[in-house]
Amino acid sequence: MNARTSAQNSAGTGAGTGARTSTGTSTGTGARTIQGQKNLQDIRQSSKDGIGGSPLRPDGTLKVRGEFAYSSDMWHEDMLWGMALRSPHPRANILSVDISEALAVPGVYAVLTHEDIPGAKYYGLEIADQPALAIDRIRYHGESIALVAADHPETARRAVKKIKVEYEVLTPIVTEEQCLDPETYGYVHEPHEYKSHAYGNICHEQKLVSGLGVTDEVRALADVVVSGTYEVGMQDQAFLGPESGLAVPAEDGGIDLYIATQWLHVDRQQMAPVLGLPEEKVRLTLAGVGGAFGGREDLSMQIHACLLAQRTGKPVKIVYSRDESFFGHVHRHPAKMYYEHGATRDGKLVYADARIVLDGGAYASASPAVVGNAASLGHGPYVVPNVRMHAIALYSNNPSCGAMRGFGAVQAAFGYETQMDRLAAELGMDPVELRQLNAMQQGDLMPTGQEIDAPAPVAELLRRVKDMPLPPPLDTDDLDVRLLPGALSNTSHGEGIVRGVGYSVGIKNVGFSEGFDDYSTARVRLEVIGGEPVAMVHTAMAEVGQGGVTVHAQIARTELGVEQVTIHPANTEVGSAGSTSASRQTYMTGGAVKLAAEAVKRELIEKGRRRYGWTQQDLTLAGGKVVSESAGALVSMVDLLGEDAIDLTREHHHRPTVPFDKETGQGFGHVQYTFCANRAVVDVDVELGLVKVVELTAVQDVGKALNPLSVVGQIQGGCTQALGLAVMEEIIVRDGKVRNASFTDYLIPTILDTPPIPVEILELPDPHAPYGLRGVGEAPTVSATPSIVAAIRNATGLALRRIPVRPEHLTTERPGEL
Template structure:
């Protein structure tokens, strides 16, 4: 059996299906205590006094820890702007809370019930501070400043302390004013996207203990073992070697475990008490207590000539970072490119910034700025097509990236660009055809004189509701790997055992499998390079002691980076094997080509290693009486370079589509004055089986990426990205209304229909 290209069963399939797989919440140790984290409960306040005496005296309590107990009271993935515990006795930064789920105390007790009861006895005297929840308001003069103190690790030079703007970018190429002067049509729009809860199956949980060698081991769910280890060690003031991080089975992540939740608290509790310590968050704690997808506001103005050349694009971008930085700067970097789409535009000006508010922090979520940016870009392209009376596929293909295209950052698109191929394949499968002149048009529409105005296509369904049907298309790119100069590497080793033939191959690589099947792919790629049966490959992936860092399971990078690292290690091991070394061992650290950050004024950069490409066609039904949108069919065409495991690729496409339809149509994380309203899955609705499309068609293209292992690209994020604008275009095709704000809930669609009816009545 060939290793790569076969849909081999996942290495963890049997354990997960039978329930034998151990997740962090399933693990227990003799003599373990239980941890309860006390949330602030207020969105913005200065801490005047804290009294934990009653909690310490409560039955079963072993310790109550406060800010003064944290050796280095700061942490953060990109910058250390967040206190481990807010309170007195450590740093000025820790003396205020900025978010309702800021941690103010840790209670360690013999049982979960005792820890929870004692946590309710912690008394904090707060001085309320003004709350700001709108990023536009947070930028105005006189707005309350959330971070008036310096904090360590700000990586972008001096941060102004009198502003809530965390970071800003600017891309300028050509002359937008001259570009708009050339344009025959100009379209403008303001687009708003919203926060999204990850809703992974396994809420935050973990267990920490002191090993016999004196090191602290933290068992948890995460996306990057060595980064978790670094932040834990920093907060405890210990060398990194004193911390071991282990990931058992992980019940989903989608970016939601890139930033820490319970890890430092567990390590601190076990370090201070000498006991093993466990925690399991409730679903309510999870929803309130971890970051969300970034809300964005885009103000866009695009211009095109009559022959369909996009000549200018100007976009103003604001994202809500929430109370702390998390990955906001990196998400903004991606959105700053994505809001221009995969199009060659000679004149561009993008000005973007991310802003602190008292909302839940925003962070990594599948697509990482791509869904928000492409929503604005693709809606603009569809509006341009309507204004020109041109088919949206035809307009896209006249402007789309191809090999050799110059990006807005003045660098060349990496080789292997397949944006046109995925778009053409999606169009064909979605009902578009080329005429004898090679121009694209929908087969179910007249090819000439159709114009932007079309009557409704209505019918009576079984419920006697009037239904309008429509179809829309969108295309996207997604960066593979860390971007904009972030250091990038992945380590692996391969050890070969046997006599005349390889009888066993052990692969060490600690890249996280968060449910996407990474470990299965590790096995397949190693077997392919070694030329052996995959059954002979054993994986060592358990903890941070196994191998040096693999980097994060994020940025669509794990297959790409780990595959290159495993390939390099396997080739070195084979070389030793052929030299009669038994066992033979090869070690390799893969470092891809470097990227560069945006230049301050122009945005000039080589921003990304490479890209993946996806195009989608959505077919919808809109109930004209209720505004309910049903996606009846969704075609998703994805260039994955090479499908290591085709069934897993199809699963990633289907899962991304389902998750993106949730974001597009129904999921709405609501906060009021800095407090979470939708704090349960009964009020924060995610798609069920009846909410996903009746037909999802995952289509795999394989245009090898020259930099990828065996040609593979990372692909798990890109099927999420074009879904919202494809549905937005389909809704417009059905009812003739552009709706520029997500989600497309029945109320919002119904209101747009009513506004359209009122406007028609007046005219």
């Protein structure tokens, strides 16, 4: 097992540091095992900027200096500005739309409604239930009704205001009770409009029964039962770069779109039918992405900009304002969850019964996948012999919800981890011990019947996180107000401060599940440029900040033994790379780059065999040469390649999965599992209800850290986003209307809210994954939130069944003692 520890400010402990105690099958560092053969080792030494190293991001300095070109910075000669008219009502009938006054505004080139759409009128990520522009009905606050293209954004804004819409305002369907009683409260979509598995106002549901399920007989086996209802507010991805892109009409009647997105090909797949174009005439190129976190999985302005460009024959740019951005993308599903756990007196789980209700809002988006995750991961990383689970996503007139980092698993983790703490309290056990006692490990079965066939070091992660040294207690003699709850708001000089500690662990799947073949494509080209062998990596992977551009170059260096790697702009000229989501890109597109590079390597070596008649079987590429373990360096790649280029494309498919059975939830549904454990230390001002997270420790198994610095960054970022959900981040919706569509009132953590985040990385290789790696980005977002709430409970003794925890919940609206 390889272990690395790094404190927040010395995150870049490179490969080779830390204790390597056993089972290191790490592919890229094979040279390390050759002892006493100094010269040979040098020959075969892979680049320090290959996998396992921590080369810096190519775009890092640009971003820090404010010089990186984001999608909102694009400009084209003769460009128009697009803007949408959005509904102020969450539910209404549109009686009429009058665009004549808007069209008459000087500088306006086009005003479009759904009647102007040349192709299909509906699109969607999983279910095509969303109109590109509203057709007769409004289903959520902020739904787009009409589009304007004008020569200046201010002109467009004025024209939008001149579009006259006559509404018949209807009472929105917003609560679970209302959604589930459509005969009384109405349908979000008409019954005949429901597609896929949807019915009533239920977008998707998944049941799961394992063991004996949960019956009276099973309940009778438990000595102790805890149950409770838990609630998760609507979190937003809150990426800093608003939705934006530039659509340029092409001479062939097609369109070129430069766009910040998470998945170029699925954007195109949804766009082409609406634009009435074949897919090959819709060409997408990735523009600079300012964060995503799931919020760019769905389309935002893609179709709108293209429709306007088609109509006007001019390039059209759309950039959302900050408030529009809050209406322009889906959010994390808010959840109401009922959990009941039974255990024996010695702490062994007997059963888990759960019902998870997710509000999907007006349109399906990723709701089916979110439900699948909630149902299949909603018991946590524990062995539970008997499980009954029912997860549903509702259609409502609330804002649409879909993908956000850790979806389905994040909500559930708050439920099951709170239950674990309460169960431990009920049994008088240490909460970490209770978790360890029930922790799943390799060889155990998920409640879906799927065997965990890769390392699942849940108990070990908990042991390590608990063994990490605790931060020192608050020094009351030498107070730094910045370190207290409230910080420079100067609310306490030590009064009312109580420290609390909490633990949690979580599980997340990696990659797309339930039978989805989300393959990735990579093209690798090797040639000599300027007297040096240079590899070019071309994929359609959306770099949204996760560091794929860094990792792809590392993989090419390791596999091809070159130093110089260029990354081709991501576009649809190459095959799909799948989505930058579900913690899958390094696994999937990284895996495709590896396959393509290996193919290039084989072809180059074959070329050498043909030319030089090599017979050695141990040939590889290193240091710009073809080398042999037995014969040393044979020829430089420059000489061998000459004027030729080797240019190969490969697809990478993960092992197949199957959909879960609708009634029993059984099935080999997930590609890979990933685990993270956290410890949170908080100081709470118990009189004012203000919280300062003092430290948030994470221990995560990453299989293999291809770039340890990036891995630590991902884990720290995931923890910070989890912190936001724990104590501040929520879109507040009242009667279907969003009340805080701004960064003034939708708060995300600042640096003063973000504590030191010590990270310990385990590297237990997954034999099914390239290099043994495990997706990294989501697990900490799943696991960290419950640890923070547990720490606040520890400090206050309050039950805290809802997140985010607000100051009111700790003071004037105390929800009850534990």
